[in-house]
Amino acid sequence: MPQKLGPSTSVIQSSARDVAPASAGEASLLGGVDVRQLWASIYRNRWVALMIIGAALALGILFSLLSTPIYQASASIQIDQEAAKVIGTEQANSSAAIQDSDRFLRTQIDVLQSRSLRQAVAEDLGLFDNKEFLAKMDEDQVDEAKGRLTLEATREEQVLRILKENMSVSLPVESRVAQVFFTSPDPELAAMVANSFAENFIRNNLQRKFDTSTYAREFLKEQLDGATKRLSASEKQALDYARRSRIIDTGSTGEGAAAASAKSLTTSTLIQLNATYTAAVARRVDAEKRWDAARRGSALDLPIVQSNLAVQRLLEERAKAQADYQEELQRRREDYPTVRQAQAKIAELNSQIDRIASGIRSTLREEFEAAREQEEELGRRLAKTKEDTLTEQGASVELSILRREAETNRQLYDLLLKRYNELNAEAGVQANNLAIVDEASTPIKPVKPNLLVNILLSILAGLIMAALYVFGREQFFSAIQTPDDVARLLKMPLIGSIPNMPQSVDVDKDLLDPKGVMAEAYSSVRTALLLSSNDGLPKSITFLSTTPSEGKSTSCFAISLSLARLGKRVCVIDLDLRKPSQHKFFELSSDHTGMSELLSQNATIDQAVRTTKFENIDFIGSGHRPPNPTDLLTGRYPEQLLAEIEARYDVVMIDSAPVLGLSDALLVSDLAALTIFVVEAGRIHAGSVQSALGRLRQSNGHIGGVLLTKFDAQASGYSNYEYQYQYRYGA
Numbered sequence: 001m002p003q004k005l006g007p008s009t010s011v012i013q014s015s016a017r018d019v020a021p022a023s024a025g026e027a028s029l030l031g032g033v034d035v036r037q038l039w040a041s042i043y044r045n046r047w048v049a050l051m052i053i054g055a056a057l058a059l060g061i062l063f064s065l066l067s068t069p070i071y072q073a074s075a076s077i078q079i080d081q082e083a084a085k086v087i088g089t090e091q092a093n094s095s096a097a098i099q100d101s102d103r104f105l106r107t108q109i110d111v112l113q114s115r116s117l118r119q120a121v122a123e124d125l126g127l128f129d130n131k132e133f134l135a136k137m138d139e140d141q142v143d144e145a146k147g148r149l150t151l152e153a154t155r156e157e158q159v160l161r162i163l164k165e166n167m168s169v170s171l172p173v174e175s176r177v178a179q180v181f182f183t184s185p186d187p188e189l190a191a192m193v194a195n196s197f198a199e200n201f202i203r204n205n206l207q208r209k210f211d212t213s214t215y216a217r218e219f220l221k222e223q224l225d226g227a228t229k230r231l232s233a234s235e236k237q238a239l240d241y242a243r244r245s246r247i248i249d250t251g252s253t254g255e256g257a258a259a260a261s262a263k264s265l266t267t268s269t270l271i272q273l274n275a276t277y278t279a280a281v282a283r284r285v286d287a288e289k290r291w292d293a294a295r296r297g298s299a300l301d302l303p304i305v306q307s308n309l310a311v312q313r314l315l316e317e318r319a320k321a322q323a324d325y326q327e328e329l330q331r332r333r334e335d336y337p338t339v340r341q342a343q344a345k346i347a348e349l350n351s352q353i354d355r356i357a358s359g360i361r362s363t364l365r366e367e368f369e370a371a372r373e374q375e376e377e378l379g380r381r382l383a384k385t386k387e388d389t390l391t392e393q394g395a396s397v398e399l400s401i402l403r404r405e406a407e408t409n410r411q412l413y414d415l416l417l418k419r420y421n422e423l424n425a426e427a428g429v430q431a432n433n434l435a436i437v438d439e440a441s442t443p444i445k446p447v448k449p450n451l452l453v454n455i456l457l458s459i460l461a462g463l464i465m466a467a468l469y470v471f472g473r474e475q476f477f478s479a480i481q482t483p484d485d486v487a488r489l490l491k492m493p494l495i496g497s498i499p500n501m502p503q504s505v506d507v508d509k510d511l512l513d514p515k516g517v518m519a520e521a522y523s524s525v526r527t528a529l530l531l532s533s534n535d536g537l538p539k540s541i542t543f544l545s546t547t548p549s550e551g552k553s554t555s556c557f558a559i560s561l562s563l564a565r566l567g568k569r570v571c572v573i574d575l576d577l578r579k580p581s582q583h584k585f586f587e588l589s590s591d592h593t594g595m596s597e598l599l600s601q602n603a604t605i606d607q608a609v610r611t612t613k614f615e616n617i618d619f620i621g622s623g624h625r626p627p628n629p630t631d632l633l634t635g636r637y638p639e640q641l642l643a644e645i646e647a648r649y650d651v652v653m654i655d656s657a658p659v660l661g662l663s664d665a666l667l668v669s670d671l672a673a674l675t676i677f678v679v680e681a682g683r684i685h686a687g688s689v690q691s692a693l694g695r696l697r698q699s700n701g702h703i704g705g706v707l708l709t710k711f712d713a714q715a716s717g718y719s720n721y722e723y724q725y726q727y728r729y730g731a
Contacts, residue, residue, distance in 0.1 A: 040482060044682075045470045052469060053462030060458025061451070068138060069446035072183045073190035075198040076437040079108050079176050105176070109169050112180065112201055118163045120200040121193065127159050136186040137162050167197060177437055187443045194440035202434045209432075224416045231409040238402035270385045277378040284371035291368040311356050318349040480679050480686055482713075486706045489686040490693065495676060495705035496525035498551065500712040508585075511558050514565060522558040525707060526566075529559070532674065532704060537568070540642060540652040541704075542672035544665050546692040547658050548579070550680035551709035556655040557585040563651060564616035571609070571649040573620045575668050576657045577629035580622035586612045594623025598641055599632035605644060618649070629657075633667040642671050659692040669701030677703055681711040 042049065081104055111117065127133045129152070134141050142158050145151045170179040180197045184190040325342035332339050480486060486494045498521045501507055510516035530537050541559075543552040553576075560570045574582035575595055583590045588610060597603035598620070608620045626632055646652050656668040669675045675696065679689055696703055 041470055044481060045466075045473060049466035049470060052466040053459060056458045056462030056465060057455065060454045060461075064449040064451045064454045067449040068185050070183050070185060070448035071187040071190045071443040071445075072181055072447040073187070073194040073440040073443050074179050074181045074438075075194045075440040077178050077180065077198050077201065078435045078437050079105060079178055080433040080435075105171060109171055109178065111204075112169045112178065112197070113164075113167070115160065115164075117197065117200055117204060118160050118167070120204060121163060121196045122156070122159050124196050124200055125192065127163075128156050130159075133159070133189070134162075136184060136189050137166070138185055163193070167193070180440075182440075183447065191440040191442045198436050198439070202432065202436065205434050206432055220416055220419055224413070227409060227413040227416050231406065231413045234402065234406035234409050238406050241402055266385065266389050270382075270389045273378065273382045273385050277375070277382045280371065280375045280378045284368070284375045287364070287368040287371040291364045308356065308360065311353060314349055314353045314356070318346060318353070321345045321349060479682050479684060480689060480708065481682050482711070483708055485686070486679070486708060490689060490706060492677070492693065492703070493705040495528050495707050496521065497681075497708040497711045498522065498525075498555070500681070500710040507554070511554075511561065518558065519562065522555070522562050525555075526559055526562040528705075529563075529674075537563070537651050538673040538704075539646040539650075540654060540672040540674070542575075542654040542656050542668050542675045543678055543707075544656050544669060544675055544692075544696070544701075545658050545678040545680070546660050546684050546688050550658075550678050550684065552658075552678040553581045553585070553655050555676070555678050555707055555709060556653050557582065560617055560653045561614060563653075564614055567616065568650040569616050569618075569648075570651055570653060571618045571620065571645055572612075572653045572655070573645070574622040574655050575633075575664070576655055577622050577626060577632070577664065578657055578662070580655075582655045583619070583621050586610075586614070586617075586619050588612070588619065588621065590621055591624065592621055594621035596623030596626045596629075596632065598623070599638060600626070601637070605641075605648070620645075630663055630667070633664060633671075638667070639671055659695060660688065666695060666699040666701065669696050669703070670699055673702060674704040675701050676705065676707050678707045678709055680709050683710075 081101060122128055125133075131141055139158070139162060142151075142154050145154045146157075149157065166183045168181045168183075170181065171177075180194055180201075182190050182194040182197065184193070321342060325339065325346060328336070328339045328342055334340070480489060483494050483497050486492055499517055501510065501518060505517075507518060510518045511522070513519055529541065532538060543556040545552040556572065560572050564570050572582060572586075573595060574580045576582070577596060580590055592610060593603045593608050595608070598605065598608050605620075608623070610619045610621065612619050632638070642652065652672075654668060654672055657664040659665045677689075677693065677696070693703065
């Protein structure tokens, strides 16, 4: 029984990674994208991609040369939020507040693009039913009405549509100067229409302001007439009510103060009486205090008496008289005439002082009595006046209401009159917040077609279409191109890759040269096979491919030759019973006894084995072509036969038929210990290879890995140095 190795042999996988220059995980990545693989895909499809880009570029240039030149004229308009104040009474537009400037400017741009402005431009330039205008705009005049519109209305809509499609507005950020553009095949027409848009925009703005002012004046006039009538009626009603109620207003009658400061005669009297009564109470309290002090003590102790000039003079005289009396008394007796005369003088002075003090006390009493009587009288009058005031208040409430109504009407009248006068003053002055900065001039150079822009766009479009082509081809029609594709698309280990040789190189001679490029490449594969398991080289190896001419026969021969150089005894078997080709490498005939006879048990191994000109290599051909090769490969005898051959050699190399379309390869793969699947680079679709590998797995084929043949690194988009170490290190 031949020693069989499973498809998951770790040594082969490790060897495959060593032979391959870089696995998918080792590829150069940029943001998760395999840059090297991307470049390789582009490089492989470079000629078609260049043709696509060239075709797009040619179409772009052709389009630019054949297109009608389009000219663009522009006029600039300055848009201010507030118009300049001419007479000083103009008010700022509330819609143009500073915090609302963005919406204000956006509104002005919308007005520039409005249908009404386009209609004004068309009427101003006489564009309606103007065939010359349509001709200059490369338009044909409509001859049939559309929908419910009349023919005339349809033609007007055509003109408005042309103006809309060819007019544009630009307002740079942080600027209040808007650019109005108009494009046309005729440069003079473009400038004329652009200027008309700017002029009609300003004219319509002034007209809107004038209409608004006229409406405001008419409205204020109506309101003012009504306010005049209401003011007259309210003032007359208040005056009539005051007369009927006999309420006399003694307060301010100036304008704007009637309701706030109006006072009736009764109220004024009450206020005055209250103030007089308060003063009388204060006087009575003061007089009462002075009288109480005079009544309880000596009159001479009163401050008012002591401060009296007459009393002060008499007291001085009395003091002098007392001094004279004492002096006389010291010299004479009391009955002496001069002493008695001094006593009489002192008594007279005391009498005068007492009379004056008593008079002052009486005066204080009289003052107190008068103050008390005056207080009582004022109290009675105040009480009566309060009653009169309370009676009058009921009537004053209604009068106040009437007066407030009259004052409100007066304020409204004054406000309306002031605003009406301002509007009349502003009516003759039309301040505008719009101004033309630059008028549109006739353009000299067309803006379309822009050859440079069209070339760039054509190149960009070509690049996009080329990228789509490359992507679609690589994704939906991808072939196994590189060693990386083996791991990425087939999920199989790579045993090795064989370079594609130029036609000038003799492949057979290169294989026979141990230092040849292909010989070195197959030497790398040989190394992988020697390390394929812990037991060393498998006893039997089958070479399969998806389709014919992928290099499986050449690979079988080349690896056999490489193993023989190491002293291994190799037997090469050609089991492609339908179309054998292995005998050509050994320069032997195909009509010799071979595997057909061995499998049909019509010959022995010794009869079938043929010695070749290569040392250590024997060959068993396919033999004569059997009528049904599949029948010969079924059963247990092929396995026994292979075991006998394996016993005579170090390794048996089997060249088998392709997988697709035939079942021979499936049976042969099951016989051998290891199967090498040969894939020609850039030829076979990945789906076909995957299908072939799937069939092999279903038939329990022992797939060891994939051998990539005819690999051209440069044509696949990879630099030669990435792969040349596999087969050039000995050159």
